[in-house]
Amino acid sequence: MKPPLLVLIPLNEASRASVEAAFDVIYAPDSAQRAAAITLRGDTVRAVLTNGTTGLTAAEIDQMPQLEFVSALGAGFENLAIDHARSRDIVLVNGAGTNDHCVADHAFALLLAVVRDVPQLDRATRDGVWRDALPMHPNVSGKRLGIVGLGKIGEKVARRGAGFDMEIGYHNRKPREGAPLSYFDSVESLAQWCDFLVVATPGGAGTHHLIGKSVLQALGANGFVVNVSRGSVVDTAALAEALTDGTIAGAALDVYEGEPHPPEALLALRKVVLTPHVGGRSPEAITASVDNFLANAKRHFAGDAVLTPI
Known part of the structure; x- marks a missing residue:
């Protein structure tokens, strides 16, 4: 039976x-x-x-x-x-371990999309706008990648970053034994160091709004944040404010507070790429x-x- x-x-x-x-x-x-x-x-x-x-x-x-x-x-x-x-x-x-590669792939897809402005360039091309009328966007290769949460997904994000010749650092509650990457003892110090901050930490009460105003300020005006963990980890109101006033350069989220409803505070902002929690789905x-x-x-x-x- x-x-x-x-x-x-x-x-x-x-x-x-x-x-x-x-x-x-x-x-x-x-x-x-x-x-x-x-x-x-x-x-x-x-x-x-x-x-x-x-x-x-x-x-x-x-x-x-x-x-x-x-x-x-x-x-x-x-x-x-x-x-x-x-x-x-x-x-x-x-x-x-069953969807780590899929999530890491999606994290890099989001990173490339927001840094290289792929959604906006696609829209401009469809509207007949040629490149000379559009702003240039920075490289992804050769930059500093910060990973919040060096678990199975974080490790695979790091491997992809290495393929882009990136310098890689991470933050965990404690250093990972044997990890060859630079360890930072706070999210703020990691954000201050890196160009791109990828969030891959577990959700729950211990990480609620871990990425808030102070972290975004540390990331700075040329920094980008990508969240493939849980929506609760990023403070939506603080992120909207940081994007609006230029505190950071852009954000890409596969997860967000209030799922499945998209975050109203971010929908009208140009510097955001959103996907509907599909990072682990293939x-x-x-x-x-x-x-x-x-x-x-x-x-x-x-x-x-x-x-x-x-």
Whole structure:
């Protein structure tokens, strides 16, 4: 008999078929379906598939007395009631390592787009404006790249930066053992040093508005910031002010506060590139994430240690 699995996130047809082959799936990818599914079948659920944004609350966990396994499909897990789940001895896993290349690719796409002004140049070309009437924009190669959060994604961003002959520094809560990059003990000092600041740190209370007024002032008038972490990490109001008054040169965000609604304070600003939280989404990344979930689940229900525990 297949274990009952509550799925709280949208899955494409192929992913859903793979999951349904292993589980009795209760598919509830929106808030109304979620509440109804937990009320009607919560007492049977043994596993939950969610993600960091969608999460799983302590109250929901309490409505699932047989719950023993929870997976976040991606790397993030900021909205999972981790401590409460652990108090129930629920096994927790995530998708660490499954979409790192995709996110790092997207971070560099955003960096190139905002520094080289690609969206505006595309629009100007379509309007028949020739280059002589347009401002020039700086190189990306050979500059200083600062990375906030040298985890798996941050490391891959650094590797891409090396391919652009960039000098690379980073900030973590503590230095990474063996990392050959320059370490900065504060985000402000890193921002003051670098030309481009890429934010790849986890979300959650500990990093809320980590990128605020003081960091943006340190980054300076020729600096650019890219956020591929979580929207909560960047103070939207401070960013809008910094872009409006020229404190920084530009920003590119794949994530932002108030998702899925785009940040109103930034929409009218020219120096911003926005994408709708797609940095970790590609056919390859989704397949790898689902495969990782299934591998973890198979091991758990067979009594073996999971591969990517939280």
